[in-house]
Amino acid sequence: MSNKEDSISLPLVHKGKVRDVYNLGKSYLIVASDRISAFDYVIPTIIPDKGRVLHKLSMFWFDFIQGIVPNHIITGNFESFPLSLKQYEYLRDRSMIVKKAKRVDIECIVRGYLAGSGWKEYQKSQTVCGIKLPVGLKESSKLPESVFTPSSKEEGGKHDENISFEEMVERVGKDTAESLRRISLELYKKVSEYSFLNGIILADTKLEFGFYDNQLILIDEIFTPDSSRFWETGKYEEGKSQDSLDKQYVRDYLERIKWDKSSPAPELPKDVVEKTMEKYISVYEKLTGVNF
Template sequence: MLRLNSLNSMDAMTKNVVLNTDFPDLQLVKRGKVRDIYDLEQRLLLVATDRLSAFDVVLPEGIPSKGKVLTAISAFWFSYVKSIVENHIVTTDVNAFPDACQKYKEILADRTMLVKKASPLEVECIVRGYISGSAWKEYKRDGTVCAIKLPGGLKESERLPEPIFTPSTKAEKGHDVNISFDQAVSIVGADIARKIKDLSLAIYNKAVDYALSKGIIIADTKFEFGIIDGEPILIDEVLTPDSSRFWPLKGYAAGRAQESFDKQIVRDYLLTLDWNQDYPGPKLPGEIIAKTALRYKEILEILTC
């Protein structure tokens, strides 16, 4: 497991930021917002770069060691929730990767998962346990979150009576689109929609209990599933600072925005700019990059120690 004290100084890390990978001997099949995916015939190689996406826009600068942190946190959670659902990980040990990968092991180490091939579902599974962000804005306006009617009188950042499942469609560029459960059914079918909803809520609830024992609130998170042999398995990343809102329990109080162990530092900075949240994204000051890198490493240590 990657540890905070195993990471280099900020200056050294900045020089080694990985924004893109290029392995001529491997077949690149996709560049996502954060991950580069290579096809190894029987398996896929998921390389977590240090790219940062905010408001669904990939920013021009990366966060030092971010990909390594994401991989370590995902590996921890995949193992932790395996009693609920199978996942796609084969190994994260670069020395166990196929021979064709070994010449690139210096870049691949600690930021890469060798995974099973699954058919990704075209629905993202969002679970919200607290009301924050865009959900809070919608609730203030309409009394709903993703068209789900909620009790009146809720405060910003307040814990919901029970977690809610709010799926969305995936977008390669631009903003994902919230959809109803019925719309999710129309995309993936009733049986799979029910299964991924139940699995998402079960994973979230198990993770919430663990995180609270570490002094962390998981306000909301996003899961992705793929299909192998007709059944959903957990894929991509899970419960990372890129896919979740992590708040420190100490100092938490409903009625205001919360301190956050995720990329909220970047979001808050970007909201001070005259930027329309479309490409190209603005450059980030060094101070914001450094603070964000530290936040990512802090949440890794808190959750996995």
């Protein structure tokens, strides 16, 4: 039984910052590693069990949002994997067999609160991704209504760029763009309302979609601490940056040590690794009601 990611002898289609995609012929195997990235760099230190949190939380959400949009999952249960994959114990609780969808090269971002790059832009121009917002909002303010702010999906290490809805229409066509916006906002609404009842604010999130049999489906991971900004309702305070239950903790550490974001990323100290893991597990347990 092999228990390491580098021992998986399957055709590798794509090695992402965090996930690896293997070709199984008619389907893909997506594996969530324990790597963590920040500012578009993979950090050399791993966060133990992080991949398992991402996988289990995604599986929880894929089940939760059924009925809104179909998704790419064939199975995420190791016990029902084909025999040829059972030799890799490493895959348990961190991998899913999925349909081979043709990815739409747009990141579908929904923001319910003013944070991160959105807050930076608002201070300059009172807009987020060109969308005009009311005067007088503060850092971490709840927006009057959630906004859909797409970004381009860039290959080869280039930064994804925020784009306007009009530019998205030019790239993917009006019908697809409108469907993506409608579905993304609907998913955000359902998940953020549920999260709030469980003590968690879903400040913003990013989603990815693809086409399978000419139908738009949800792909990748969804509503995890890697793809979303989670805050605790009990600690939330408008007018400042929040203590996030996601990888913001790692970003904050890298900002504190004044890393230049262009040379190779530094190792993380033990306490930052432990605290990050604690945050990931905490958000998983609060949202699912299950002990990790």
